Amino acid sequence: MKLSDFDFHLPEELIATRPARPRSSARLLHAEGGQLADRHVFDLPGILRAGDLLVLNDTRVIPARLTGTRRRGEAEARIEVTLAAPKGEGLWTALVKPLRKWREGERVVFSPRLSAGLEGREGEMAVIRLEAEGDLDAALAEAGAMPLPPYIASRRPADEADRQDYQTIWAARAGAVAAPTASLHFDAPLMAALEAAGVERTHVTLHVGAGTFLPVKVDDVSEHRMHAEWGEVGAEAAAAIARAKAEGRRVIPVGTTALRLIEAAEGKVWDGETDIFIRPGYRFRVADGLMTNFHLPKSTLMMLVSALMGRERVMELYAHAIEEGYRFFSYGDSSLLIPD
Structure with missing residues (x-):
């Protein structure tokens, strides 16, 4: 596939430079079973099923x-x-x-x-x-200072608010130089509501590297080589994933970082560096869906969500998001993607 297959026009005013407040008030585009719904992140307890397993990245961003x-x-x-x-x-x-x-x-x-x-x-x-x-x-x-992505840093400098805004509420293990941004939408009330709804969760670690900001420079995407990032799937997370798969429950990573890690590890206990590149044609072994923000044109993350949902479907979703004024990128709105 060509790099141009993952391009789209994004109006500049849709690039978010500050997060929604409260965090869970961000909008959520829910795509599942051929259906599409405009919701909010705080609606997740009523959207997800009891027994769904959310996989969360507990990396902590350093002021890099x-x-x-x-x-x-x-x-x-x-x-x-x-x-x-x-x-x-x-x-x-x-x-x-x-x-x-x-x-x-x-x-x-x-x-x-x-x-x-x-x-x-x-x-x-x-x-x-x-x-x-x-x-x-x-x-x-x-x-x-917090390492805001270039598309935010070019519009304003990082400030004290970013030290909290650009960090998940469960951040524990220091080492990332970019946030697992899909997780920025979770706050304490939402976590309590998810637990009450029977939605399970487990934590893994992937230290997101600065290479995540590097553009794809080849036209034939199969020639692109991903940067390596260190990650770990511990015994507790691997056991939770194994139980969910054995019982027919859905495993839904929150963010592309968590998805890439559990796919690289195949859901098993693992630690080391991964440069896994997920693009159309990839067969998912662990993830049954994905919660993720809206990504840059011609990025490897556009290729990842296209592998999960199909390129044409993703382009339809993004066209809808742009038409409806969803906010894009790290501080923007989110989506819940469950393939047919």
Whole structure:
């Protein structure tokens, strides 16, 4: 299939720069059994079945966007860094702008407590070594900003509200540099209502990397290579998935990150890096549906939802969402997709 098969026109005013408040008041496009309904996220307890298993990503977003100064004699340069993935012993892969102005061995100072040196490169990514006075997490919290996606960051800078807005209410394991955004719609009242309705849940971890923002650059999508991200399906989650499948109950990941992970693990206990690329033609082994936000044109996530629902069906859903004024992308509205 061609990259152009996953393109569509999105009016700029539909790109959300702030989330709905309260979280569960976001709109929800429900597509199931050939039917289509305009609902809200707070309607989920009446839409899902008792016994459905929601799979939630418990990764925690770190304040991974840093702005610092590189000095070379009398000359100074502003350097922007987005941490991508830890490599151990203080090393990180990172997106750096402009990388050409940072030489190996030079230091960039982000705050009185935090700086970094350039160690090398891995393709389009830099390898840097972070050094902090005292606790690194505390130094990052002071100097860093939440790593909002480019389509939000180009419209406004990250602020204090994003430290809460761009984090799920169950975030536990630090390591992501992008949020599992479908999960941002859940709040405490919704979780209580889902439990009362008999909807089960379990947690897995996939640390979403900065590579999620990289565009597809090949016309033949089969030639695209996904970035790798670390994830873990623990024994408790694997057992919950196995029970649901054995009993004929639906397994519905919340977000493409949770879906990609449980498909890579085939629902079993697993940890490691995955670069699974789900596109039309893929046969799903675990997921029976998906809750997800509305994605960028020509993105791998458009290909993923097309694999689940069929490309033509997805294009119909997106045309409906645009016509009805749904809000798109990370802080936008959501959808519940259950294939026929």
